[in-house]
Amino acid sequence: MHVRVPAMNLRGLAVCACAALLLFIALAARSQGAASAPRLDVLPYPGTPDASPRTQIDFPALAPSQLANLAVSGSRSGIHHGALGTMGGGRGAAFVPSKQFTAGEQVTVRGALRSGTRIGFAFVIARPVSMPENAATTAASENSGAVDGAVGVVHATNDANGFTRSFRSESWLHPPIVSVSGTNPDPGSGDIITDAHKSIQAGPLILDPQGRPIWFDPLPGGQAGFNVMVQSYRRQSYLTFWQGFVSGGVGSGQDVMLDHSYRVVKTVNAANGYKADLHEFAITPQGNAVITIYAPVRADLRSVGGSRNGTLLDSIVEEINIASGQLLWEWHAYGHVHIAESYAGRPGTNPYDFFHISSVQQLSNGNFLVSGRNMFAVYEINPATGKVVWVLGGKHSTFRIGSGANFSWQHDAMMQPNGDITVFDNGAGYKRTESQSRGMRIRLNMSKRQAALVRQYAHVPSVLSYSEGSLQPLANGNVFVGFGNNPVFAQYTNTGKQIWTGNFRSPVQFHRAFRAGWSAQPTGSPYAAASPSSSGTTVYASWNGATNIASWRLLAGPSPGALAPVASRGFNGFETGISTSSAQAFFAVQALNSSGRVLGTSAAVPR
Structure with missing residues (x-):
């Protein structure tokens, strides 16, 4: 009340x-x-x-x-x-x-x-700087790197280089072509949960372990879908992602939760008049959402060579109660971390992105782990005071950094159950600081204030990514690494041996990539397309997002209301071709599960 x-x-x-x-x-x-x-x-x-x-x-x-x-x-x-x-x-x-x-x-x-x-x-109270909503908050290219720069995410308008797939049955879908190689795609670790952007269609994407599309959701109006994950909320799993507009490496939009029929069941919006950013949408065990925000404000930038009345791009964290949509907690990098600790160079004409928050995690002690990409640092934050408990990396690290444990321009910093920090070390941004990007596991000795490299996960051949990226330890001990704007994902043994890799074709990119089990039954029906030939007919069947199809049954007849089974074929990826000698006037397909139960029937299509 x-x-x-x-x-x-x-x-x-x-x-x-x-x-x-x-x-x-x-x-x-x-x-x-x-x-x-x-x-x-x-x-x-x-x-x-x-x-x-x-x-x-x-x-x-x-x-x-x-x-x-x-x-x-x-x-x-x-x-x-x-x-x-x-x-x-x-x-x-x-x-x-x-x-x-x-x-x-x-x-x-x-x-x-x-x-x-x-x-x-x-x-x-801030002195906000107005920005076009569909352009998000534009960070300066000179302090965010070539890919995180002011040009933002510009989706391709045509597929001149052949970087997307096309289908006969669902001709409106164009997910990226994925090439895979290696000895062990590890199907037991689940599907590949990611996104596609800078393509002719942008949106969340699910691939099977062979790199074949399972589900693709092209978003309208130049929007993108980042940070796609499978997460738990109130003991139920959901497909979650951020949706909105991207510019300057940051986003302006909202976070979305889909059920196992791909229906939107919850949206999470930022509080206090802000828009949610793309970098993080994490659901806590308490049923809250931890999200990131970027806000351009007036600030004194003389400590980094700027003007007294400059424009700063502040990085903000909010914790939102999902059920009520109400704010629980808010933290600003500006005011808690000194601007002069940034590696973002000198301010330019666009908002100075001194911190660039790239990930947030709620820790088991209730504190938060926050990654400042342009600070080369990861911070533990006490939410009761907003103060920094400790900092790993950067210009004033709490820990003495051991050999090979430095990182720069990083993404996806997470504390693991044993206290290790995993992070994707980009090694490039405003300038190149390393020769290649890599995943890292770092061990912290709290009593001695030391940080030691446990393992690194570099791609063969080497890649250098200026933005994006992720690292995920898997339940079987393997490690899955997404290499961001160089659109490569790879899996490693716990000793660092690369065993499997996949990639999109340029210019398509992804933000993060994870492995997770996912099952879904779309609310709609399968699709079919018939192609006549001299020997009969080939019918192409697909059902975007359906995960439990074991086989297809082909129906044919003289009219849509008079169809009978004429052929069947086992499931063969997103689109399965079924050949028959039948030359009937109409065809339809039925998706069957492993028990032979009909999951869905397409509309009848003419031959």
Whole structure:
């Protein structure tokens, strides 16, 4: 239930962000000293330099009933009334202002708990920079690399180089051609879950272990589908991905969850007026979504050779409760990581992408692992304070980096159950820093603050990828690596031996590639196309996304209502050709499972 919160008279109150932060810390310490007082933490964090003008104010450790006399005031917009309710997931209190804050102003929050403890803190509202929505937030090519540059994702308009497939039965689909080689495609590790972009059609893609398409979903209007995965939510598995527009290596869109019939059952949108970015959409065991966001704001860039009133591309993490769509947590790189620690070079004419968040993971201790591509670093973040717990890599690493354990321009940094860090080391971005890209496993010694390379996974022949990439340890000990904008994926033994590889043809790319089991039954029907010949007819059968087809039954007859079986053939990939001597006027196909049960029947098509 939402209640109206009266605002206190804050006329004459002037609390700077630093003083507010000190006040907040003192009150938190005082509260922790009292046995009955709750721990205080707030969002936006005290001292935040670029909160959204549409930000809500959260108290994650407090119930709404514990707050009293809450007053919110903008230095320019004045007193803000609003609604006080429960945060997503039934935890914490959220104050939603009834009007937006003014760009560049300082917001002061003051009030008291019903226990008598008084609270006060302040933060600053961003001065956003307007960008066309369908262009996302354009990062400068000079600080993001050739592929992550301002040109963004421009899909091919024709297939002059022969890089896509075509089918007779579903002629509107053009997934990429995939070439595979090696000794062991490891079918026990599941299908290949990925995407295709910079092609004549862009969208999420599922391949079988032989590289044959199972499902392809071309997205409309120049959109792309990135970060395709199979994830669990409330004990059910879903196919998830980000969908939207891409430019400058970042995205503007929303996250999507599909069921086993490819129906959209949930969409996840960013909070506080932002748009979800492509780099991460991870579902936590608590049923929340961890997503990334990019926001261009005005900032002082003199520490990196820019102007006092420059434009910064901030990297943001949000945790969203999937069921309610409400915000649970938000963290900005700007204000927590110093701009001067970036390897992104000098600012140019476009927003300065100093951090470039490339992955986020919720850890078992509740903290978050955040990868800053342009920082050459991975950070553990405490969500209660927003502070960095430790940093691996970069200019001020907490750990002494052992031989071969350095990485740069990285993607997909994840902590494994034993505490190792796996990461895709691009080795190229604003400039080339290594001769080839590779997957890595790094072991952290927390007590000695040392980081050692355990294993690396480089492709043979070598490839160097300026953007994208992934690494996935598999249940059988193998490792699956996606090499990003050089569209190669490869599988390795746990000792680093390459045993199998596949690739798209240029210019098609993928963001990440994973192995996962997936079964699905589309809601529609199979498709058929008939091609007459001098010896009879060949009928082509397909059913985009169906995973349980064992064989096809061919029906023929003089009219669509008078069809009978004339032939059958075992399933042979996305499209199966079935030949018959029949020259009947109409044909249809039935998809059968391994028990011979009919899964679906196509419409009748003329010969």
